[in-house]
Amino acid sequence: MDFNDTPDEAEFRAEARAWLERNAEPKTPGAVYKYKRGEPELIPAARAWEAKKFEGGFAGIALPKEYGGRGETRLQQIIFAEEEADFLIPPPIFSISHGMAVPTMLTYATEEQKQRYVPATLRGDEIWCQLFSEPAGGSDLAGLRTRAVRDGDDWVINGQKIWTSGAHYADMAIMVTRSDPEAPKHKGLTYFFFDMKSPGIDIRPIRQISGYANFNEVFMTDLRIPDSQRLGDVGQGWQVAITTLMNERVSSGIRPAPDFEDIFALARTTELENGPAIADAAVREKLADWYIKAQGVKLIRARLMTALSRGERPGPENSVSKLVSSFRRQEIAHFGMDLLDMGGGIMDPEMAPMRAMYQQALLDAPGGRIAAGSDEILRNIISERVLGLPPDIRVDKELPFDQLPSGS
Amino acid sequence: MNFDFSEEQYLLRDQARKFLDDRSPPAAVRAVLEDEAIAYDQGLWRGMAELGWVGTTVPEEYGGAGLSGEDLCVIAEELGRTLAPTPFSSSVYLATEALLMAGSELQKQQYLPALAAGERIGCMAVSEGVGVANAASMQTLAIDGVIEGTKVPVADGDVADFAVVLAGPGGGGDPSLFLVDLDDHSVSRKPVEMIDPTRSHVEITFDKAGAEPLGEAGQGWTITRAVFDRAAILMAFEQVGGAQACLDMATEYARNRFAFGRAIGSFQAIKHKLADIYIATELARANAYYGAWALATDAPDLPTAAAAARVAASEAYNLAARENIQTHGGMGFTWEFDCHLYYRRAKLLSLALGGERLWKDRLVSHLEARNSGGEV
Structure with a gap:
């Protein structure tokens, strides 16, 4: 075993580090970026950060140079993300654009479309959203009902999407629709991309328990999309959607805050009734548990990097990291507030330690356990794809979609 | 970055797995369990000595194989997987390591060759x-x-x-x-x-x-703690091996046991339980691997790595052994099924070098010291 980078990796890491030091502010325990998700100032700041990375040669690290990328591997991309995580950078507004839309476009779009959209996206000019989930299709994505009907050279779209991150500021969208309700559910889907400024789109923000509105409902009434913006064949939308989801961030460098370092710092600086919190046995027991989990996730990433460096494809084993991290964040948020006792409920960032990181996380964490694969779906993935347990008995696979029970 | 065992170490693992599947099947473990006159499996011990495992980390000048701590970790995982009923941990992780760490040249010459050969325990x-x-x-x-x-x-x-x-x-x-x-x-x-x-x-x-x-x-207490730190990493591999064996048993049973007209492994109540065992085992394995690296390189971080591996592996094995019985239902708590062999061993190993509570406390102490730049 060898935790050191190869000379090539080390050179890239040093270059990335040096560039970040010149262009971003280093992160200290408890520090947070100046704008949170939901604050309007964040969007231009995030675009500016992407533009800066593009100019510096650190956008689309694993993407081909001809589309504005750096032409390196996934490994370099992870190294950069690791280094980036040590700095105060905007929350990942572009993760859907870079992690989902761009790989899908590169796989299915025409050469002309790739040239038109990919570099612009990497430069931060265009933000994408992903219109997948619907009121009737969340974890059960293929249950979606938004209709696409062919009309000459266009398709006419009617329906409703939900949980669309960033629809209110996105420039472009990728979307799965139902083009054939008489086919079995996975076989009647078709996939498109389109401009979010098109007529027929109504965006309504969903206010979350945190008070912010990162997500939206998107209503489409007679939205017209040219057939040239179809990705994949008619009826092949499920396969294209799988491409998109397979590319969902393998491992972004963003660490969920608060994590172990934050709660460790809080325990060292908080006085309890009998002395510092760090000296309390109950606190120490929790810290030990969170450390082995944080460390375990970090080391599982090291194994992933080892696999990538050998040219292997990462498997579903990496579902572990998301599951463990999002739950731990909620636990740490709870516990951090408990350490602060009666004052733990204070949300005023001027009064609460670490600018109310724990209180904010308490409200953000439930969403983290649902988005990008809920805890339950990830446990299904682990048990079916890793352990090889039989799938749940399905009643919805062979029937025509319009004959499935819907509960309404 | 190469956070994995080497090809040679995978060959060693395959050899160990084959040998132990053959020589340490459940029947061999049960023979020791059920006959008070049998303290350990002597044939198995001799076989392991002949393969050179007992002297894995003993330098060649004292009759050992002169391999690294990582190699011993590979063997430990397989010993844990098969519950090998031998004095391996006492003689190899503790007595041999104590002599390597604190013995005088004369003591090493006097003790290590016989220890490495498995002739003395x-x-x-x-x-x-x-x-x-x-x-x-x-x-x-x-x-x-x-x-x-x-x-x-x-x-x-x-x-x-x-x-x-x-x-x-x-x-x-x-x-x-x-x-x-x-x-x-x-x-x-x-x-x-x-x-x-x-x-x-x-x-x-x-x-x-x-x-x-x-x-x-x-210096007895200091040396003991240093020996225990190294032993904790090796024992963590035994624990990870044991946890994996429990997960394999439970998964196999859940695939083949039918109730309500379907394999019980198709019920989410069982699936999610087994997914949780997998997660705990993978977190333990990751921490144990890091420990193996610390052992082989004598990293300054070794005490922290050891405590983390120890805590993660104790939790994973106890969870896996407990929920393996639960997955097996009524048969799980019979004497006849092997689940209890793992259940017993899981608890024993998690106490052997001091309990979980103690190691969690030590882990946090190491982290505090690391954070203030001092030593524990």
Whole structure:
């Protein structure tokens, strides 16, 4: 075993580090970026950060140079993300654009479309959203009902999407629709991309328990999309959607805050009734548990990097990291507030330690356990794809979609 | 970045797996469980010695294989997977490591070749009954070159030829380590009934037994902790191996056991339980691998890595062993099924070098020291 980078990796890491030091502010325990998700100032700041990375040669690290990328591997991309995580950078507004839309476009779009959209996206000019989930299709994505009907050279779209991150500021969208309700559910889907400024789109923000509105409902009434913006064949939308989801961030460098370092710092600086919190046995027991989990996730990433460096494809084993991290964040948020006792409920960032990181996380964490694969779906993935347990008995696979029970 | 075992180490693992599947099947473990007269599987022990495993990390000049701690970790995982009923951990992780760490040149020459060949067996005597062992509470005393006191439980103390004994100087001073010949007439040994009868334990009473100092006087507790740190990493691999065996058993059973017209493994209540065991085992494995690296490179981070591996592996194995029984339903708690062999071993291993609570506390102490740039 060898935790050191190869000379090539080390050179890239040093270059990335040096560039970040010149262009971003280093992160200290408890520090947070100046704008949170939901604050309007964040969007231009995030675009500016992407533009800066593009100019510096650190956008689309694993993407081909001809589309504005750096032409390196996934490994370099992870190294950069690791280094980036040590700095105060905007929350990942572009993760859907870079992690989902761009790989899908590169796989299915025409050469002309790739040239038109990919570099612009990497430069931060265009933000994408992903219109997948619907009121009737969340974890059960293929249950979606938004209709696409062919009309000459266009398709006419009617329906409703939900949980669309960033629809209110996105420039472009990728979307799965139902083009054939008489086919079995996975076989009647078709996939498109389109401009979010098109007529027929109504965006309504969903206010979350945190008070912010990162997500939206998107209503489409007679939205017209040219057939040239179809990705994949008619009826092949499920396969294209799988491409998109397979590319969902393998491992972004963003660490969920608060994590172990934050709660460790809080325990060292908080006085309890009998002395510092760090000296309390109950606190120490929790810290030990969170450390082995944080460390375990970090080391599982090291194994992933080892696999990538050998040219292997990462498997579903990496579902572990998301599951463990999002739950731990909620636990740490709870516990951090408990350490602060009666004052733990204070949300005023001027009064609460670490600018109310724990209180904010308490409200953000439930969403983290649902988005990008809920805890339950990830446990299904682990048990079916890793352990090889039989799938749940399905009643919805062979029937025509319009004959499935819907509960309404 | 290469966070994985080498090709040679995978070959070693395959060899170990094949050998142990053949020589340490459940029947061999049960033979030790069910017959009080059998302390350990002697044939298995001899076989392991012939393969050179017993002397894995002993330098070649003392008759060992001169391999790294990582290689020993590979073997440990397979021993844990098959519950190998031998004094391997006592003789190899504890006695041999203590001699390598603190022995004089003469002691190494005297003890290591026979240890590496598996001809002599060593053990380590620290605990003095229920309760946490610590330097201040040592009742066993070494005065004027002889030891008096009682150590219990001592793993493999019945079959060991000598023990590494922790004893105080009297008057509350710092304890030291001693080598004691267990065949001496002043030493008496009595079997102790333990939670896991597949590993024999005894109470040893020293009645003015002749003792040879091991390591510097007054450094006994420090050396013991350093030996335990290294042993914790090796034992974490045994625990990960055991946890994986439980997960494999439970998964296999859930695939083949039908109820309500379907495999019970198709129910999410079972699936999610097994996914949780997988997660705990993978987190433990990741921490143990890091420990293996620390062991092989003697990294300054070793005590932290050891405590993290120890805590993660104890939690994973106990969870896996417990939920394996639950997945097996009524058959899971019968004597006939093998689930209880793992359930017993999981608990025993998580206590063997001190319990989970203690190691969690040590882990946080190491992290505090690391954070303030000091040493624990």
